Amino acid sequence: MKQQYLNLQSGNKSLSSKKAIVFSLDVIISLFVVFIIFSAAVFYINKAEEEQSSIHILRTASDIITLMDNKGAFNSINKQSIETELYSVLPVNYNMKIRLEGNFPQNKGVLETTKALPEDRFILTGKKITVTPENYFIIIKYWVWLK
Numbered sequence: 012m013k014q015q016y017l018n019l020q021s022g023n024k025s026l027s028s029k030k031a032i033v034f035s036l037d038v039i040i041s042l043f044v045v046f047i048i049f050s051a052a053v054f055y056i057n058k059a060e061e062e063q064s065s066i067h068i069l070r071t072a073s074d075i076i077t078l079m080d081n082k083g084a085f086n087s088i089n090k091q092s093i094e095t096e097l098y099s100v101l102p103v104n105y106n107m108k109i110r111l112e113g114n115f116p117q118n119k120g121v122l123e124t125t126k127a128l129p130e131d132r133f134i135l136t137g138k139k140i141t142v143t144p145e146n147y148f149i150i151i152k153y154w155v156w157l158k
Contacts, residue, residue: 065133065135068105068135068155068156068157069135069137069155071102071105071155072105072107072135072137072153072155073137073139075097075100075101075107076109076137076139076151076153077139078100079093079096079097079100080139080141080151082096084096084097085111085141085143085149085151086143086144086145088111088115088117088122088143088147088149090122090123090124090125093109093111093122093124094124094125097109097124103158104157104158105155105156105157105158106126106129106155106156106157106158107124107126107153107154107155107156108123108124108126108127108128108153108154109123109124109151109152109153110122110123110124110151110152110153111123111149111150111151111152112149112150112152113147113148113149113150114147114148115143115145115147115149128154128156129156132156132157133156133157134154134155134156135154135155135156136152136153136154136155137152137153137155138150138151138152138153139151139153
């Protein structure tokens with residue numbers, strides 16, 4: 012009986028070659044599934060990093076506007092002094108445009124910095140509301156993008 016079992020396994024070549032083909036197909040399918048899962052994971056990790064980058068840029072812009080407000084840069088409602096203060100605190104790899112709207116008498120209540128918005132960049136925007144010592148109510152809108 013032992014001899015028949017050994018003869019059956021070694022004598023039947025087509026059965027062992029079919030098992031090898033099935034095993035090879037199983038390995039190929041498994042590798043394909045692993046590759047798809049790995050690709051999906053990389054895609055979602057990159058997407059999360061892009062969102063984090065956008066949040067970081069917007070938070071930096073918000074901090075810049077808050078810093079300028081705390082330093083009193085918006086109290087004068089003067090375009091030149093606002094731009095000077097902006098470029099002194101703005102990081103080198105960022106660009107920013109600021110628009111002030113409010114009940115101040117200069118320029119019919121609207122003041123904008125001279126930086127134009129680019130067409131080929133991803134632009135983030137935010138808003139802050141403040142009151143000057145002269146009791147002018149100001150809405151500060153800002154746009155920020157990477158150079």
